[in-house]
Amino acid sequence: MWIDVVGVHHDPALWGKDVNEFRPERFMNDINGGRNHKMGYLPFGFGGRMCVGKVFIYWLGTEPFLYIADPEFLKKMSTEVMAKKWGKPRVFRHDRDPMFGNGLVMVEGNEWAMTNMMIESTNQMIDRWIAQINSGNPEIDVEREIVETAGEIIAKTSFGMKGKNAKEVSEKLCALQMTLFKTTRYVGVPFGKCFNVKKTLEAKKLGKKIDKLLLSVIASRLKSIKKQTQEDLLGLLLQGNHQGDGKLGKTFTTRDLLDECKTFFFAGHETTALAISWTLLLLAMHENWQNELRDEIREVVGDKELDINVLARLKKMKWVMNEVLRLYPTAPNVQRQAREDIHVDNITVPNGTNMWIDVVGMHHDPALWGKDVNEFRPERFMNDINGGCNHKMGYLPFGFGGRMCVGRNLSFMEYKIVLTLLLSRFSFKVSPGYIHSPSIMLSLRPTYGLQLIVHPLY
Numbered sequence: 001m002w003i004d005v006v007g008v009h010h011d012p013a014l015w016g017k018d019v020n021e022f023r024p025e026r027f028m029n030d031i032n033g034g035r036n037h038k039m040g041y042l043p044f045g046f047g048g049r050m051c052v053g054k055v056f057i058y059w060l061g062t063e064p065f066l067y068i069a070d071p072e073f074l075k076k077m078s079t080e081v082m083a084k085k086w087g088k089p090r091v092f093r094h095d096r097d098p099m100f101g102n103g104l105v106m107v108e109g110n111e112w113a114m115t116n117m118m119i120e121s122t123n124q125m126i127d128r129w130i131a132q133i134n135s136g137n138p139e140i141d142v143e144r145e146i147v148e149t150a151g152e153i154i155a156k157t158s159f160g161m162k163g164k165n166a167k168e169v170s171e172k173l174c175a176l177q178m179t180l181f182k183t184t185r186y187v188g189v190p191f192g193k194c195f196n197v198k199k200t201l202e203a204k205k206l207g208k209k210i211d212k213l214l215l216s217v218i219a220s221r222l223k224s225i226k227k228q229t230q231e232d233l234l235g236l237l238l239q240g241n242h243q244g245d246g247k248l249g250k251t252f253t254t255r256d257l258l259d260e261c262k263t264f265f266f267a268g269h270e271t272t273a274l275a276i277s278w279t280l281l282l283l284a285m286h287e288n289w290q291n292e293l294r295d296e297i298r299e300v301v302g303d304k305e306l307d308i309n310v311l312a313r314l315k316k317m318k319w320v321m322n323e324v325l326r327l328y329p330t331a332p333n334v335q336r337q338a339r340e341d342i343h344v345d346n347i348t349v350p351n352g353t354n355m356w357i358d359v360v361g362m363h364h365d366p367a368l369w370g371k372d373v374n375e376f377r378p379e380r381f382m383n384d385i386n387g388g389c390n391h392k393m394g395y396l397p398f399g400f401g402g403r404m405c406v407g408r409n410l411s412f413m414e415y416k417i418v419l420t421l422l423l424s425r426f427s428f429k430v431s432p433g434y435i436h437s438p439s440i441m442l443s444l445r446p447t448y449g450l451q452l453i454v455h456p457l458y
């Protein structure tokens with residue numbers, strides 16, 4: 001059935017002679033605007049399928065999506081669902097294949113070695129900043145710089161890449177992400193790829209180049225498998241996998257390894273880098289918090305070398321991270337697809353339904369957080385890991401349930417190390433050149449970069 005809402009809304013038999021006039025006052029004392037039939041005003045649909053604001057259906061091409069920004073609905077749905085009853089939407093899997101492949105695994109890395117790699121890359125970035133400032137230009141696009149450094153960090157910590165190789169893969173992945181972002185408007189549209197042949201081919205080409213680079217890393221690591229000492233992600237995967245003769249065992253194929261590497265590279269570097277970038281912006285806007293964190297670093301780290309064991313004591317820094325991820329969740333939405341019918345109250349979410357969980361929407365909902373929802377107040381996380389949100393599923397920066405982010409501990413570590421080193425060396429102010437325009441380009445990014453004025457402290 002096709003219910004013609006325009007027709008119904010413009011019917012003089014329902015609304016009277018002034019039906020085509022602009023008269024907002026008709027809604028003054030009547031939420032239905034004075035129409036003479038109770039089903040004559042349907043801007044949000046009707047009955048059990050009505051759009052209720054925080055849960056409604058929309059379409060991407062021929063793919064229906066259930067939009068969810070209601071934590072209670074999410075909770076009821078999650079209780080009904082065992083992990084196997086839902087997965088990631090196939091429609092995205094297909095589109096993002098060049099970027100993610102099918103990788104998903106988590107192993108514990110060697111934290112101590114990782115700390116050193118993170119410190120090394122951040123110090124190199126600091127040296128670059130000092131050189132730029134000394135040359136008379138204190139304005140630094142911290143987003144560009146930190147994304148680059150985080151790319152290098154994840155390349156080192158995940159699969160032992162160094163220097164040029166790490167930089168090359170990082171740059172290509174960023175380019176691939178931009179290309180894919182430009183084609184997402186055709187997701188769900190049958191033959192959508194034909195509308196943007198150039199970008200689709202570009203994405204394929206970039207995907208292949210990245211595969212080639214990573215395959216060469218895997219191949220050279222396989223050759224030296226017996227003297228394998230690197231305890232990065234790839235090293236651990238290879239150790240658990242090889243047959244002792246340099247060939248892969250049954251658990252992972254080379255393709256699997258490649259996919260794991262790509263998943264980690266993408267999922268791991270940008271989300272954390274953007275969290276650090278948005279933090280620097282908020283600290284530049286709230287100097288008191290910049291000073292609070294510097295005091296905490298002085299107290300906890302002092303003049304000693306930065307050590308993994310002290311990171312847990314940087315408590316205020318963790319509140320700040322939580323608050324930044326509330327206001328600017330760098331993974332701005334979470335997706336699921338029902339693998340069986342799911343029942344929520346009297347609604348059935350049919351098998352195959354895609355779900356789009358709007359994290360930004362929930363993190364900015366005054367009904368969940370109160371009137372100060374848009375204010376930067378890290379202290380809301382002081383005694384409550386949920387930041388005072390009045391629903392336990394209202395704060396989801398790392399997703400939820402069995403598919404929750406596997407890299408969150410690594411991200412806390414990287415966030416604290418990079419921020420400690422930066423705040424110990426520099427103070428930050430917002431540059432007049434900065435234009436505030438957060439936008440969703442898969443991750444939540446500053447559209448025009450994030451320019452800050454950076455002053456060395458000594």
Ligand code: HEM
Pocket residue numbers: 088100103104105263264267268269271272275325329330331333334335396397398399400401403404405406407408410411
């Ligand atoms: C601030 C930093 C980070 C944020 C905000 C973040 C957020 C997320 C979110 C929201 C998801 C989806 C969870 C779900 O579907 O319920 C996710 C998945 C994932 N994250 Fe993170 N993450 C961060 C850092 C990292 C790091 C450092 C790594 C690895 C080194 C990582 C690896 C992954 C992986 C492998 C997945 C699964 C991807 C997939 O299923 O395709 N993340 N992350």
